[in-house]
Amino acid sequence: MASSKAHHATGWAAGIIAAALVSKAASAGYLSCALAVLGGVVGATAPDWLEVAWWTRKRKLWITHRTLTHWGIGWAALFALSWHFLGQHPAVPFAFGFACGGIMHLLADWPNPLGVPWIAGRHSLKLWTSGHCDLFIVGGAWMAALYVADGIWFHHEYGRMLLHALRA
Numbered sequence: 001m002a003s004s005k006a007h008h009a010t011g012w013a014a015g016i017i018a019a020a021l022v023s024k025a026a027s028a029g030y031l032s033c034a035l036a037v038l039g040g041v042v043g044a045t046a047p048d049w050l051e052v053a054w055w056t057r058k059r060k061l062w063i064t065h066r067t068l069t070h071w072g073i074g075w076a077a078l079f080a081l082s083w084h085f086l087g088q089h090p091a092v093p094f095a096f097g098f099a100c101g102g103i104m105h106l107l108a109d110w111p112n113p114l115g116v117p118w119i120a121g122r123h124s125l126k127l128w129t130s131g132h133c134d135l136f137i138v139g140g141a142w143m144a145a146l147y148v149a150d151g152i153w154f155h156h157e158y159g160r161m162l163l164h165a166l167r168a
């Protein structure tokens with residue numbers, strides 16, 4: 001896995017992406033956006049803590065590391081379902097943020113050798129081992145978050161300003 005610090009840092013980014021999408025989809029208020037951010041933060045570490053039997057004293061893994069809890073289709077299904085039900089129940093934005101966080105987690109785990117079971121069987125980008133290049137993962141997540149937030153909330157105003165500044 002990427003380090004848990006990296007998962008936390010990308011979780012906030014996932015939360016912001018989720019909040020931006022939620023605010024675009026439904027005429028969502030601040031509470032929905034806050035719930036989406038919270039869901040993102042919790043969801044980004046979920047694939048790892050979901051596989052630990054934290055309710056027992058020994059806290060062993062109850063399933064093999066990086067199997068079901070890291071299953072791409074499962075997270076994608078939650079993403080699609082919660083997107084579909086947005087606006088129908090006040091807790092849905094949390095679920096949507098949770099799904100965004102989970103997907104972000106899989107993306108962060110993807111480059112290292114153990115890989116991620118997106119569909120069936122693990123796949124790895126084989127770029128680096130755990131804990132390495134966290135900065136790269138976190139930086140990428142935040143760039144994505146800023147891009148999405150800028151696009152949805154500011155109609156790429158800041159992106160244009162940045163481009164302009166770079167060209168000058």
Ligand SMILES: [Zn+2]
Pocket residue numbers: 001002047048070105109
């Ligand atoms: Zn993981």
